[in-house]
Amino acid sequence: MASAASGSKGRVLLAYSGGLDTSCILAWLIDEGYEVMAYMADVGQEEDFEAARAKALKVGASKVFIEDLRRELVEELVIPTIQANAVYETVYLLGTSVARPVIARSQVAIAQREGCTHVAHGCTGKGNDQVRFELAYYALDPKLQVIAPWRIPAFYTRFPGRNALLAYAAEKAIPVSQTPSKPWSTDENLFHISYEAGILEDPNVTPPKDMWKLTVDPEDAPDTPERITITFSAGKPVRVTNEADGTDLSDPLDLFLYLNTVARRNGVGRIDIVENRFIGIKSRGCYETPGGTILRAAHIDLEGLVLDREVRAYRDEHITPIFGKIMYNGLYFSPEGDLITKMVPLTQASVNGSVRVKLYKGSLTMEGRWSDSETLYDMEQSSMDVQGDFEPVDSEGFIKIQSIRLKKWGAKLQQKN
Numbered sequence: 204m205a206s207a208a209s210g211s212k213g214r215v216l217l218a219y220s221g222g223l224d225t226s227c228i229l230a231w232l233i234d235e236g237y238e239v240m241a242y243m244a245d246v247g248q249e250e251d252f253e254a255a256r257a258k259a260l261k262v263g264a265s266k267v268f269i270e271d272l273r274r275e276l277v278e279e280l281v282i283p284t285i286q287a288n289a290v291y292e293t294v295y296l297l298g299t300s301v302a303r304p305v306i307a308r309s310q311v312a313i314a315q316r317e318g319c320t321h322v323a324h325g326c327t328g329k330g331n332d333q334v335r336f337e338l339a340y341y342a343l344d345p346k347l348q349v350i351a352p353w354r355i356p357a358f359y360t361r362f363p364g365r366n367a368l369l370a371y372a373a374e375k376a377i378p379v380s381q382t383p384s385k386p387w388s389t390d391e392n393l394f395h396i397s398y399e400a401g402i403l404e405d406p407n408v409t410p411p412k413d414m415w416k417l418t419v420d421p422e423d424a425p426d427t428p429e430r431i432t433i434t435f436s437a438g439k440p441v442r443v444t445n446e447a448d449g450t451d452l453s454d455p456l457d458l459f460l461y462l463n464t465v466a467r468r469n470g471v472g473r474i475d476i477v478e479n480r481f482i483g484i485k486s487r488g489c490y491e492t493p494g495g496t497i498l499r500a501a502h503i504d505l506e507g508l509v510l511d512r513e514v515r516a517y518r519d520e521h522i523t524p525i526f527g528k529i530m531y532n533g534l535y536f537s538p539e540g541d542l543i544t545k546m547v548p549l550t551q552a553s554v555n556g557s558v559r560v561k562l563y564k565g566s567l568t569m570e571g572r573w574s575d576s577e578t579l580y581d582m583e584q585s586s587m588d589v590q591g592d593f594e595p596v597d598s599e600g601f602i603k604i605q606s607i608r609l610k611k612w613g614a615k616l617q618q619k620n
Contacts, residue, residue: 443461
């Protein structure tokens with residue numbers, strides 16, 4: 204059957220990776236009668252963007268856009284996530300999630316500028332990313348139409364597996380990498396890399412040693428510890444120093460890239476978990492988040508010195524978990540996302556100071572911390588050797604008040620027994 208005239212159905216901006224899936228999607232959309240433009244976001248992944256540009260044009264894209272979003276990602280998403288100490292289900296540092304808002308926002312902006320009627324992506328129909336991208340699209344431009352081929356029966360029945368995609372690629376003369384396909388899928392940005400699917404779908408299969416791309420195996424890391432100092436202002440990292448190699452950085456992007464480097468060579472930042480996807484499916488994922496692991500640990504440590512107890516408790520209960528859930532579920536562009544991102548800086552005004560960190564064979568140890576202006580720690584007041592302005596006798600009244608309800612509870616238990 205002859206394909207529809209190119210562009211007769213509208214103009215599409217496709218989120219393009221240069222891989223087999225999105226290259227076939229590009230060709231398929233053209234067959235379906237769309238004019239297709241390709242969009243790639245540079246969020247720090249190791250990618251030959253110019254080769255991908257040439258490939259997209261060869262497949263039939265009318266234009267290719269490559270946007271450098273690394274600084275936006277660090278300054279607008281990564282650092283606020285660190286300020287909030289945000290994680291999902293207590294362990295996942297949201298590496299994939301934090302990149303999606305800047306990628307989607309740039310895609311929508313280009314689509315609007317180029318007069319596109321549709322945006323498209325290559326996310327599967329079972330994962331979180333389809334939700335994250337599309338909720339962002341609809342929030343940023345409700346008029347844009349979305350094409351998700353892996354949810355279209357005509358597409359996924361025609362391409363039930365890799366062999367079908369390879370046959371289509373041969374038919375359309377789409378260049379295909381000769382590198383053997385690895386038995387897992389990955390997603391990478393400057394914050395992290397994720398591994399899932401394939402052999403990892405069995406949660407009891409140990410990941411092979413050669414899977415981990417970013418970090419050296421902790422067992423093979425240097426036998427000598429490495430020490431760095433991280434300085435924060437209002438909860439934001441503003442300086443990293445390492446006397447051993449002469450490093451002294453303050454630019455947010457440069458600082459973060461260096462933390463990635465030092466963490467990678469010391470085997471820091473690996474996790475292997477089973478998580479609950481937003482759509483209700485459990486998923487096994489392996490993640491490397493090198494620099495982010497250091498930053499979050501140092502930030503939490505400094506807060507112990509400078510942050511008021513009740514402010515910290517309120518943030519930990521009402522902001523940190525909600526922030527993590529909003530990011531994971533793709534609701535950054537939402538009323539609650541707007542609210543929570545405005546609340547985080549209000550908790551960080553006093554988070555000023557420095558932390559000394561030791562990295563050694565996959566582990567992090569905080570060796571010291573100080574603040575020249577914001578510390579709430581009083582050495583004399585805390586000392587067991589100096590009385591200071593704290594009268595020990597005052598503790599007696601405190602204990603009596605705290606024990607009132609416990610005495611009543613204990614008495615009732617005795618009566619029952």
